[in-house]
Amino acid sequence: MRASEIMTSPAVATTPTTPLREAVAVLTEKGFAGLPVVDDEGRVLGTFTEFDALRGIRASGEGITVGELMSVPVEVITPSTEVTEIGRRMLADRLRCLPVVEEGFLVGVVSRRDLLRPLVRPDDAIAAQVHSLMSDYAGHRPKWTVEVDGGCVHVSGEFRDEAERRVLDALARTVPGVVAVVLADRNPAST
Template sequence: MRALDIMTTPPVSVHPSTSVRDAIALLSERGYAGLPVVDDDGRVVGIFTEADALNYGMDASGELRVDAMMSTPVEVANAETHVTELARRMLADGLRCMPVVTDGVLVGVISRHDLLRPLVRSDDTIATHVRALLDDYSGKRDGWHVTVSGGAVTISGAFADEAERAVAAALARTVLGVTTVETNFATSGVTS
């Protein structure tokens, strides 16, 4: 699963010339942890976070622009970045949100909330998506049984060989909300 699969889009952002008060209003009204600050070409030049807003509130001296209070440099992710890498970077750096860019232009925002959402996806929904992928792969030959419990997927049935078993497991891992995948040969009892 990649950033583009779970990011919030379209992203809400502010311009460097936006007033700090307007940015704080956006943060509080929408419940965001941070707002990407983008230039006229849509490129991320900073981020205005709750911490920046609190610093402004403690030192409110006149009407400041966002570019005077924003955090720089800002860490961004590519739309193709895998969610495990996003989670690792966000935890390691204490980030609550991260702008997502394609060719340097803002296309979305990832928050910790976005990373949590796949963890609570319905098992029935996950099973339906896994079955659809397996049906597409196998030409609907109906040889596998899929069960899901707490995001843990088990695929049972007759696989042509080890390679087919590995492909079925890899396909299941691409489904949003899957935590682990186990495959069982119906006849040989091999488990992975």
């Protein structure tokens, strides 16, 4: 799974000239841990977090702008960044959100909540989506049985070759909430 599949887009952002009070209002009203800080063209300059807001309030807060408080340098990711890499970076650097940029411009944000959301997706919803993808791939002919337990997808049936197995594995992994894929050959019953 990649950032593009879980990111919040369009991203709510702020600018360096935004007053502290206004930025704090966005953080608290929307329930965000942080906001990307962008220039007039949408390039990410930094992030403004709850911690930055608290520093500003402690320093009196009057007349202070986001640009004076924002965290720099800012870590960013791309839409193709793998979720495992996002999680690793968030844990290692204690980040609560990461701006997603494409060709230097903000296209979304991934928060810890975005990372967690697919993990709590019901197994039946995952199974239905995986089954639908595989049915489309097979031309709507029932070829495989799909079962999901704790986000682990078990696909059983007959596979033409290793290439088809790789395609089915890749298809299943595109579904939010999938944590593992197991493909098992189903042998035809003896007569």
